[in-house]
Every structure is written in structure tokens, then in C-alpha cells.
Amino acid sequence: MDDRRTREAGAASAEARRAVPSLARKPVEEFRQNLMVRYLHAMAAHDAQAAAEPSATGPEAPAVTPRPAERPTPPTELQVSHIAQRTVVGVALDTPFMDIARMLAREQLGAVPVVDAEGRVVGVVAESDLLARAAAQASSDAKPGTLGKLLGRRPRTVGGTAVTLMSAPALTAHPWTPVVEAARDAARSRVRQVFVTDHKGRLVGVVSRGELLHALVRDDAAIRDEVVSHVLPDLLGIGPARVDVEVHDGVVTLSGPVPTDLIPRLTDAVACIPDVLDVTDHLTAA
Numbered sequence: 001m002d003d004r005r006t007r008e009a010g011a012a013s014a015e016a017r018r019a020v021p022s023l024a025r026k027p028v029e030e031f032r033q034n035l036m037v038r039y040l041h042a043m044a045a046h047d048a049q050a051a052a053e054p055s056a057t058g059p060e061a062p063a064v065t066p067r068p069a070e071r072p073t074p075p076t077e078l079q080v081s082h083i084a085q086r087t088v089v090g091v092a093l094d095t096p097f098m099d100i101a102r103m104l105a106r107e108q109l110g111a112v113p114v115v116d117a118e119g120r121v122v123g124v125v126a127e128s129d130l131l132a133r134a135a136a137q138a139s140s141d142a143k144p145g146t147l148g149k150l151l152g153r154r155p156r157t158v159g160g161t162a163v164t165l166m167s168a169p170a171l172t173a174h175p176w177t178p179v180v181e182a183a184r185d186a187a188r189s190r191v192r193q194v195f196v197t198d199h200k201g202r203l204v205g206v207v208s209r210g211e212l213l214h215a216l217v218r219d220d221a222a223i224r225d226e227v228v229s230h231v232l233p234d235l236l237g238i239g240p241a242r243v244d245v246e247v248h249d250g251v252v253t254l255s256g257p258v259p260t261d262l263i264p265r266l267t268d269a270v271a272c273i274p275d276v277l278d279v280t281d282h283l284t285a286a
Contacts, residue, residue: 077178078178078179078215078216079175079176079177079178079179080173080174080175080176080177080178080179080182080194080196080205080207081175081176081196081205082179082215083179083207083211083212083215084175084196084204084205084206084207085205085206085207086204086205088113088195088196088203088204088205088206089103089112090112090113090114090115090119090121090203091103091112091113091114091115091125091162092114092115092117092162093114093116093122093161093162093163094161094162094163095114095161095162096160096161097130097133097159097160097161097165100112100125100130100162100165101130104127104130110126110127110192110193111124111125111126111127111191111192111193112124112125113170113195113203113206114162114163114166114168114170115202115203118200118202119202119203120197120200120201120202120203121170121172121195121197121201121202121203122166122168122169122170123162123163123166123167123168123169123170124166124167124168124170124171124193124195125162125165125166125167126167129165129166129167130165133160133165137159170195171185171186171189171191171193171194171195172194172195172196172197172201173185173194173195173196173197173207174196174197174198174199175196175198175204175205179212179215179216180216182194182207182212183209183212183213183216186209186212187209191209192208192209193206193207193208193209194206194207194208194209194212216275217275218274218275220247220248220249220250221247223247223250223252223273223275223276224245224246224247224252226273227245227247227252227270227273228240228245231266231269231270231273232266235265235269236262236265236266236269238258238262238266242256242257242258243255243256243258243266243283244256249277250275250276250277250278251276251277251278251279251280252270252273252276252278252279252280253279253280253282254266254267254270254279254280254281254282254283255282255283255284256283256284257283257284257285257286258283258284258285258286259285259286260285260286263281263283263285266283267279267281267283
């Protein structure tokens with residue numbers, strides 16, 4: 001009987017342990033799914049905006065023109081220059097393997113651009129390139145059946161320079177490239193960094209995949225600021241204090257007294273903000 005109780009207790013404990021990770025993962029999985037939905041929504045908003053631009057200057061254009069100086073830049077209008085880091089260092093074609101490895105470790109980088117004598121980006125060396133070369137070197141040094149292999153003999157220094165290690169061409173973007181396009185290119189190429197070059201191909205900056213994503217997918221605070229500081233006062237002439245605005249995971253909830261004819265205009269204007277997934281209308285007719 002004691003053995004049976006012990007087995008039952010062990011089975012229950014194992015079941016509980018299996019249940020806990022699934023509950024812990026759920027918020028993370030939901031967050032990632034929500035982030036991807038909002039990212040795709042931003043992409044769709046960019047495409048819709050591009051398709052509508054030719055007719056935006058016609059007789060049906062909005063009567064009220066937003067004041068550009070006070071309106072936050074929508075994510076779909078951002079350019080790489082708005083988020084790129086200006087401080088970036090490339091390595092020369094003849095830079096040795098160990099110097100590149102030390103640089104990546106010291107600066108905590110995943111990749112480094114390779115530049116020619118004129119500063120033009122000609123390739124990129126990533127951590128994976130170094131690991132592949134080191135693994136190949138170690139494999140060639142190990143000779144089956146030798147005492148050195150049994151004793152774990154240290155392989156000779158890994159050779160190679162940037163020109164023999166790099167992958168080419170490197171993924172680059174210009175400062176004026178839309179963030180949406182750079183994000184698409186980074187996703188297709190499965191790279192972590194996009195190097196920014198001028199019109200002559202010279203290195204001027206770098207932007208990470210994460211920075212591109214965060215630029216496209218604004219957080220809830222940024223969406224609320226857009227509604228409060230631009231949509232309410234500029235587009236509709238409504239005092240921000242009259243409307244309560246709450247944003248959670250891209251869903252905007254509006255409540256408060258608003259003139260009847262402005263309610264549909266307000267909800268439509270908020271729904272058109274890039275990265276807004278839905279609008280919950282709790283407004284009352286003033």
C-alpha cells in the first residue's frame with residue numbers, strides 16, 4: 001500500500017511539474033503572437049497608405065490638414081535614418097580571424113561589416129562564420145588514433161582573414177530607406193543587423209532587426225499619445241480632458257461625452273492610426 005501511495009504521489013507531482021511550464025509559457029506565447037499581429041498590421045497599413053496616396057490630393061481630401069510639427073511620425077513613414085546608430089566600426093579585408101573574434105566579444109556584436117579602402121561595405125563576418133571556421137580547423141587538427149587526440153591536444157591558431165571569412169554581399173540600406181522595407185529585407189535574409197550606407201556604398205551606420213521591429217510596432221503609450229495629442233485636438237477640436245483614452249495590446253478604449261456627430265469621426269480616426277488593432281466605443285452623446 002505504501003508503495004502504491006508513493007507511486008501515486010510521484011505521478012501527481014510529475015503531472016504538476018508538467019502543468020507549470022505550460023502556464024508559465026502562455027503569457028510569453030500570447031505576447032509574441034500579439035507582437036507579430038501588430039507587426040503585420042503595420043505592414044498592411046503601409047501598403048494601404050501607399051495605394052491611397054495618389055488620390056489623397058483630390059477633392060475628397062480631408063478638410064482639416066494635420067499640423068506636421070505636432071504630429072508624431074507614424075511608424076510606416078519612418079526612415080532608417082530615424083533609428084540607425086551612427087557609431088559603427090567596420091574591419092578591413094585583411095583583418096585576422098582572432099582580431100575579429102576579439103572585437104565581436106568586446107563589443108558584444110553578432111556581426112561586423114567588412115569595408116574596403118574607400119569605406120564601402122563589401123561583406124559581413126558573423127559569429128556563425130567564425131564558429132564554422134573554428135570547427136573546421138579543429139576537425140582537421142584532430143587525427144584519429146593519435147595520442148594528441150586522446151589527450152585533447154589544443155589545435156593550432158585558427159587562420160583566415162575577413163576577406164576569406166566574410167559572406168557577401170552584406171545586407172545594406174540607405175538612410176532614406178523606409179523602415180518597413182528594411183524590416184522586410186531583414187526578415188527575408190534572416191539577418192540580425194542591417195548596415196546603413198550612403199549613396200556611394202560607404203558605411204555610415206547600423207540598425208538591428210529588433211530596432212526595426214520596435215519602430216514598426218509602437219507600444220501602447222505611444223498610441224495613446226497619438227490619440228490625446230493629435231487626433232482629439234488637431235483633427236476634431238476636442239479637448240483631451242473630455243475623453244478618457246485607454247490602450248491595451250493595441251486595443252483603444254474611448255469613453256466620455258462627445259458631440260454625437262463627432263463620435264463616428266473619432267472612432268474612425270483612431271482606427272486609422274497604424275498599429276491600432278481595434279477600437280472599443282464607450283462614448284456617450286454630449
